[in-house]
Amino acid sequence: MSANDAVLNKINKPALLLDEKQCKANIYHQVVKAKRLNLALRPHFKTHQSARIGEWYKELGVKKITVSSVLMAEYFANNGWKDILIAFPVNILEIDQINALARKIKLHILISEESAIDKIVTKVDILVSVFIEIDTGQIRSGFKLLAIEKIKSTIQKINNSKHLVFSGFVAHAGQSYQYKNEPEKVKVLQAKLNSELLSLKGAFQEAFISVGDTPTFSLSDNFSGMDEVRPGNAVFYDWMQYQIGACDKEQIAVKLACPVVAIYPEREEFVVYGGAIHFSKEYVLTDYKQRNYGQLASINAIDISDEAFISNLTQEHGVVKASKQLCQQMKVGDLAIFYPIHSCLTVDLMPKYHTWSGDEIHKFRFF
Amino acid sequence: MSANDAVLNKINKPALLLDEKQCKANIYHQVVKAKRLNLALRPHFKTHQSARIGEWYKELGVKKITVSSVLMAEYFANNGWKDILIAFPVNILEIDQINALARKIKLHILISEESAIDKIVTKVDILVSVFIEIDTGQIRSGFKLLAIEKIKSTIQKINNSKHLVFSGFVAHAGQSYQYKNEPEKVKVLQAKLNSELLSLKGAFQEAFISVGDTPTFSLSDNFSGMDEVRPGNAVFYDWMQYQIGACDKEQIAVKLACPVVAIYPEREEFVVYGGAIHFSKEYVLTDYKQRNYGQLASINAIDISDEAFISNLTQEHGVVKASKQLCQQMKVGDLAIFYPIHSCLTVDLMPKYHTWSGDEIHKFRFF
Numbered sequence: 001m002s003a004n005d006a007v008l009n010k011i012n013k014p015a016l017l018l019d020e021k022q023c024k025a026n027i028y029h030q031v032v033k034a035k036r037l038n039l040a041l042r043p044h045f046k047t048h049q050s051a052r053i054g055e056w057y058k059e060l061g062v063k064k065i066t067v068s069s070v071l072m073a074e075y076f077a078n079n080g081w082k083d084i085l086i087a088f089p090v091n092i093l094e095i096d097q098i099n100a101l102a103r104k105i106k107l108h109i110l111i112s113e114e115s116a117i118d119k120i121v122t123k124v125d126i127l128v129s130v131f132i133e134i135d136t137g138q139i140r141s142g143f144k145l146l147a148i149e150k151i152k153s154t155i156q157k158i159n160n161s162k163h164l165v166f167s168g169f170v171a172h173a174g175q176s177y178q179y180k181n182e183p184e185k186v187k188v189l190q191a192k193l194n195s196e197l198l199s200l201k202g203a204f205q206e207a208f209i210s211v212g213d214t215p216t217f218s219l220s221d222n223f224s225g226m227d228e229v230r231p232g233n234a235v236f237y238d239w240m241q242y243q244i245g246a247c248d249k250e251q252i253a254v255k256l257a258c259p260v261v262a263i264y265p266e267r268e269e270f271v272v273y274g275g276a277i278h279f280s281k282e283y284v285l286t287d288y289k290q291r292n293y294g295q296l297a298s299i300n301a302i303d304i305s306d307e308a309f310i311s312n313l314t315q316e317h318g319v320v321k322a323s324k325q326l327c328q329q330m331k332v333g334d335l336a337i338f339y340p341i342h343s344c345l346t347v348d349l350m351p352k353y354h355t356w357s358g359d360e361i362h363k364f365r366f367f
Numbered sequence: 368m369s370a371n372d373a374v375l376n377k378i379n380k381p382a383l384l385l386d387e388k389q390c391k392a393n394i395y396h397q398v399v400k401a402k403r404l405n406l407a408l409r410p411h412f413k414t415h416q417s418a419r420i421g422e423w424y425k426e427l428g429v430k431k432i433t434v435s436s437v438l439m440a441e442y443f444a445n446n447g448w449k450d451i452l453i454a455f456p457v458n459i460l461e462i463d464q465i466n467a468l469a470r471k472i473k474l475h476i477l478i479s480e481e482s483a484i485d486k487i488v489t490k491v492d493i494l495v496s497v498f499i500e501i502d503t504g505q506i507r508s509g510f511k512l513l514a515i516e517k518i519k520s521t522i523q524k525i526n527n528s529k530h531l532v533f534s535g536f537v538a539h540a541g542q543s544y545q546y547k548n549e550p551e552k553v554k555v556l557q558a559k560l561n562s563e564l565l566s567l568k569g570a571f572q573e574a575f576i577s578v579g580d581t582p583t584f585s586l587s588d589n590f591s592g593m594d595e596v597r598p599g600n601a602v603f604y605d606w607m608q609y610q611i612g613a614c615d616k617e618q619i620a621v622k623l624a625c626p627v628v629a630i631y632p633e634r635e636e637f638v639v640y641g642g643a644i645h646f647s648k649e650y651v652l653t654d655y656k657q658r659n660y661g662q663l664a665s666i667n668a669i670d671i672s673d674e675a676f677i678s679n680l681t682q683e684h685g686v687v688k689a690s691k692q693l694c695q696q697m698k699v700g701d702l703a704i705f706y707p708i709h710s711c712l713t714v715d716l717m718p719k720y721h722t723w724s725g726d727e728i729h730k731f732r733f734f
Contacts, residue, residue, distance in 0.1 A: 011460075012458070012461050013436075013437075013438070013460070046682060046683075068683045069380075069683055070380075071380070088640070088683055088684070089628035089629040089638060090628065091380070091626045092626075092628075092700040093380070093626045093700055094379050094380065094626075097379075112628070112638070113629045113630060113699075115630060115698070115699050116628070119698075139634070140679065140681065140686055141629045259459075259460045259461075261455070261456035261457065261458050261479070261508075262456040262479040262508045263482060267506070271456060271479070271507065271508045273458050276712055280643065280648055281648040282643070312507065314507065314541070315711055315715070317455070317456075319506075319507055331482070332459055332483050332486055345643055345644065345648070345682065348644045349716075365718075365732075
């Protein structure tokens with residue numbers, strides 16, 4: 001982190017810092033890697049949720065994106081994106097919004113089980129592209145890979161409908177998040193997914209297949225037979241990805257700056273203004289099985305090499321475990337700057353980015 | 368829950384439902400109980416964060432409130448509140464906002480360790496009331512009860528300062544949240560706190576003492592020697608408070624309505640549009656030690672007696688464990704309505720309340 005005192009001097013409450021150079025480098029690497037592997041890139045914009053950051057992809061030629069809600073699709077459609085996949089089981093209650101969007105852009109929706117297609121068929125009144133979601137082992141949403149008959153009958157219903165067009169399969173291997181510093185296992189997982197999903201190509205006439213979560217995209221070079229990738233978190237990364245081994249610390253492009261409000265050297269702890277409503281309650285476990293809600297990166301502009309992390313988080317308080325020495329050196333009114341555990345959730349909670357160049361980048365808030 | 372089809376029919380994405388009658392009853396009980404126990408009531412407004420709900424307290428004569436940030440104090444000051452305690456270790460970086468607020472209202476700040484007072488003394492330029500925070504065992508922020516010398520010297524610095532006035536002690540027994548259906552233990556805890564805090568009255572000339580978290584306030588009738596209570600969550604309650612035994616299910620005044628988007632009877636699970644960005648990632652453990660991120664209350668207007676809960680939560684997906692029978696009865700497009708685990712965090716994430724009478728109540732968003 002090349003800290004910027006002028007930026008930090010303006011911060012007096014929890015604030016999201018964005019290293020825009022690192023973020024652009026992360027975007028560049030996604031584009032180059034997808035090109036090298038001959039994969040279409042449809043980045044997931046649920047992580048940054050910002051029209052301006054979206055432009056940084058556009059400048060490198062990206063034209064297709066992924067989002068996780070109709071609201072987010074509307075926002076990016078209003079900001080010039082013409083080809084959007086809503087990678088979430090279609091919400092039939094938003095059918096009016098879906099029809100309206102499909103009038104403006106090339107819209108792709110997801111069918112994740114067979115009952116949804118009957119509902120949607122009768123309500124869509126304009127051309128909409130449909131992907132079928134395959135559950136490759138995360139057990140969240142999607143058809144089972146072996147449910148060939150159900151998939152077949154769903155595709156048939158799509159093909160028989162007036163307005164729907166079948167476009168292929170979508171999978172998200174969320175189970176890749178279970179590995180901690182085991183890049184080989186992530187690679188093995190991706191190879192297994194490739195071969196499993198390729199069986200669909202056999203059964204369904206070379207159908208298009210879109211995959212991708214940040215750990216497999218970052219760690220594997222083998223997407224043999226796959227057509228498209230949809231990394232999201234890779235735009236920023238975070239401490240969870242660092243623990244997985246999907247990024248270096250230096251690649252983490254967002255941090256949360258929090259005022260230090262109380263210091264307890266005798267407890268080897270200090271307290272920051274920065275809690276669950278800023279970080280989210282996502283945590284990882286440390287090597288000693290303690291909960292870590294945020295990893296300390298620096299105090300003001302000074303990088304911290306000591307291990308220090310938020311061990312307890314309530315609505316607005318963060319309690320930080322730190323060495324006695326660090327506690328004795330710091331002062332109330334300092335800014336403690338943390339790597340977020342899960343940047344998607346932390347960014348979602350914060351209203352805007354403060355860039356190192358002194359700029360402010362606003363995000364849409366989806367409510 | 369006396370469900371209202373007209374209200375539900377308008378909902379097509381995750382929405383926060385407010386039973387305003389129950390909420391008013393919860394407020395009424397706080398006011399009556401405080402009066403009966405001869406305690407001043409200074410309710411914590413961080414839970415509801417709404418000027419309109421604040422008015423419901425005002426109608427019962429409440430004039431003093433608690434908030435958890437300077438931003439929240441500004442919001443409620445702008446909505447007519449004249450006596451506000453910011454029950455959070457004072458953030459010296461917001462000194463300009465603190466001075467400005469103290470010109471408008473009777474403002475109380477918190478000093479939670481001795482280094483903060485030296486910082487604040489030189490920067491406050493208008494009368495500000497100071498409470499000293501005592502850590503009664505939560506080990507979050509505050510002076511240790513036995514740190515009499517540190518407390519003494521801090522009070523001396525307050526008394527010697529030009530603008531600060533010492534007003535008493537504040538404690539928050541967050542450790543009351545550890546008990547599950549053990550009301551007797553919560554009562555024993557409060558009795559112990561009373562006697563510990565009373566020792567301060569001896570040492571510091573009958574100083575004013577303000578206490579209170581929702582479990583002890585709801586379960587104990589013994590606040591012997593205490594002067595003021597500050598319940599927050601009791602305005603709504605939630606599933607965590609129900610597990611503690613601090614409320615009945617019927618007293619929970621907010622719920623989150625989420626569209627059902629995929630149903631997997633064979634897995635005994637269904638998926639809702641409603642994830643970490645709506646509920647927060649707060650969870651409790653079920654009797655079988657499974658994580659519960661949200662307890663199902665009803666499907667549409669029909670109460671559910673089956674045990675069903677969100678067992679997995681990602682950014683926008685909630686995976687609900689439910690009986691096969693329930694999964695077979697429900698349809699994609701239904702609304703699944705949940706008791707939140709921690710209403711403070713869920714409410715913070717949502718932009719407005721939908722009341723049972725068809726009204727919308729907006730909250731301030733603190734960013």
